[in-house]
Amino acid sequence: MAFSSSTKLLLITAFFALASWQQVIAFDPSPLQDFCVADLKSPVRVNGFPCKDPMAVTPDDFFNAARLDQPRNTMNKFGSVVTNINVTQFPGLNTLGISYARIDYAPLGVNTPHLHPRATELLTVLEGTLYLGFVTSNPNRLFSKVVKKGDVFVFPKAMIHFQMNLDHEKPAAALSSLSSQNPGVITIASAVFGSKPPISHDVLAKAFQVEKKLIDWLQNQFWENNNY
Structure with missing residues (x-):
């Protein structure tokens, strides 16, 4: 079958558009099985962790007794502590694209400016009042806000961000969910x-x-x- 010049051009354009789209969706593919509990002891090195034998998986692989309802010790120079629940502490998170953290703040404690290279962070205030924000890439615009118990704030992926407890006497706490099993x-x-x-x-x-x-x-x- 012969194609006209305009049809050929349309087909070529469609091909490159499809190729570009495939590259976009291939950045962080969905799991190809029900689960892939991380085998942290495997000598195999991949982009992530290899899967534990599914026949050896138990309900405990999908459980972590982190006790995130309990406050942590914030006696350090920052006056804050982050309790991470990612794939290295919770192998059942492997390939699922999510992790969790509790952040505790002493009075006037600061979770200093940092970034997560592989994740967006959604923070929910459990107790207290926080001043928080993030800075965009150049020209470095600051988006900041004072948030209170029950409020939610999002830090876009790889943006520098921070939090500070504004209370001079009482501690504060927050929970964060992150869009990677290993956000860094x-x-x-x-x-x-x-x-x-x-x-x-x-x-x-x-x-x-x-x-x-x-x-x-x-x-x-x-x-x-x-x-x-």
Whole structure:
């Protein structure tokens, strides 16, 4: 069958559109089986975790006694602690595209600026009043708000975000759901000043427009994290 020039052009355009669409939907494919409980001890290395033998899976693989109703110890320099429930603590989450966290804040405690490279985060305030927000990519617009018990706020994927308990006397708490079984976290301050090996102080001094001795001082601090 012969095709006219216009028909050929239409077919070629449709082909490339379909190819582009396939690339988009292939970024994070849906599971190809009912479940894929992570085999954390497997020597196999893939983008994620290999599946445990389905015949060896038990109901306990889909259960985690995290006791997220219980407050955590916030005695650290940030005054906050994050209790993560992702695939490394809960193998049943593997391939399901979701994880969870509880965040506890001491009075005036801060969950410092950070980002999740693989997930959007939906935060629900359990107790207290939080000042929170996120910063967009360049030109770096800040979206911030004061939220209270029962309020919900979303941090788009890979955006730098933070929370602070505004109360001087009472603790606060929140629950977060994240759109990845292994969302990852990059804490901005410790990533910049606490990397191993360190970033050249020449680079950081120019980037922050400060003297090298200040960069040296920052790099010599102990950069802990608040993940439980």
